[in-house]
Amino acid sequence: MAELSYRDAVAYGIAQEMRRDPALVMLGEDIAAAGGVFKTTVGLVEEFGPDRVRDTPISEQAILGAAMGAAMTGIPVIAEIMFSDFLAVCWDMIANEIAKSRYMTNGQVSFPLVIRTANGGGARFGAQHSQSVENWAMMIPGLKVVAPSTPEDVVGLMAASIRDPDPVIFFEHKSLMAGKAEVPDGEIVDELGTARVVREGSDVTIAALALMVPRALEAADRLAENGISAEVIDVRSLVPLDTATLLSSTAKTGRFFTVEENPRLCGWGAELVSIISEEAFWNLDGPCVRITTPHIPLPSAASLEDLALPSVDRIVETVTRSVDGGGSA
């Protein structure tokens, strides 16, 4: 058991897999000698060499094209896109090429590749380096989408993503990088498509992702002080989606909330609420409520960004008001 930061867990998880599979390679901007702009790849080029940990030009289409071409010809690949906002630059590669080609070719090709990217706000970087875009990826058929919230999950879900034969978009949250937690010794391999109940409760279910998980947990502590027992679910994997865990929790509590960092419209929670409404409607004691970033580009100033992202206060207030019958946020 060692204490690892979320940031260090990224390189730790990748190293575990690169030691296991000598064919696995990695490419991206500033990932080799520089160790990544978020220092998530420190030490990898030293251990695995520049042929397996390759620096690239600022050419996001070329990065993902190379990843795709290598993956479809037998080389498993990890590609880094520095900020998730930059996925828009190479969205054709993701949405049209990587995601669709297996289906279009009736299964002739597959893509064992992971696209890692730093996602989310809280760093005061402004609208082009801060957005949570996991909902972009979630809506594309053919992509798997993962967003861990703890160092151990970074390692385990990284391994699961790398070993998965399909393309996975792996969102690492910028504002979780410095957080530390114990990580067990030995090989860690998790499973995609599994949500985790991170706090048990009986009155409300709160589904959260990435940075919103610790906020939901803190809110749950405060709600408990007010007599509301909240069950918190770390969704972890948007595709595949562990609906069984969400549905069974809601059946128990009768109340369902999401805490989402993505902008409001078509955020991932909208799909979850839709599933709960269709399949657990008769278990509900009140409306499903989404707590999200408003439908705006993220502002830069600390005070404004803090107002935009779902806060512990907002979660507590929204859940309390809803349980008291006061309607939604």
Next chain:
Amino acid sequence: MPTDPAYDYALRPPRLPDPEDRSLDDAPIDQETRLALYRKLQELRQWSKRAHDLFLQNLVKGTTHLSLGMEAIATGFGMALKPGDYTFATYRGHAHSLARGMDPGKALAELLGRENGVLGGKGGSMHLTDVEKGMMGSYAIIGAHLCIANGAAWSAKMRGTDQVAVAFFGDGTTNIGAFHEALNMAVIWKLPVVFVCENNLYMEYTPIDAITAVPNPAADRAGAYGLDPIIIDGNDPDAVYLAAVDALERARRGDGPSLIEAVTYRTGGHSRADPAKYRPEAEVEAWKDRDPVPVYHQRLLRIGVPEAELGDITREVAATIDAATEFAKAGAHPGEETLMTEVWADGGSAWRN
């Protein structure tokens, strides 16, 4: 077959190829290879014409982009490529697919949307793929597949094979960012990849010179990436073959990528929706004299191949295309059992438990 490196297959100004040009009659290509080139050229031509006929019979839905007039490029490269090499094409990818050995019946069936199509009807005209034959896909968004070809070349290099990846694309592609990203990466990583620009003078409906900063859309950009500017007669299977052999050998030697501009002409419109009325009649007429099929036919006669032998090849190909047509038409329309398959590597499409 090794080429004579001193042999000049390059197209010199004026760029319009001269149908009377006999300089390649004595090119270092043996007769057996040339007959194989002729057979392939016939196959691509007759297949494309048949695809067009099937449109007119309303058997092909959606759209299609034929290579009529441009078949010499796929023919020459198809002959020079080795099994195991990788081909990446655009939506105008029928000829390149057939040139790598895709079954002509399965290719036609795919255009007809039948379950015996090479993609089971899931891809259609713009996405012909046959991985077993090295045909790694037809990509219908301009530019992307140059980057993907780099990846296959990178993979071959990492695996220590002598495979080469070839990406075919149109002149219009040279104005999109992915073209430039791909060339730069191929050069800095010294990848075994060949980029082949099929310059048919039109970006869809617009003359390429009206929307491009330089006269030769690919060759004039080569220098920006430290590559040689190579322009060839894309209507001459021999010229293409010689250029292909050179570029492939260079890649296999570890000397990195090449960029070849093959000048050609699209006999028809951009797609089935395009009657191509925007082209000057004189230009269309001038290029008719440079149609690769009769021009190559004449070359083979000049070097002593009997007319009867060429006639036999033409008839044999026609029989193949007829059989392919029957095969395609006999296919069933795919049903529900395949709709939800092959999103994931496990064969399924489940996104939840």
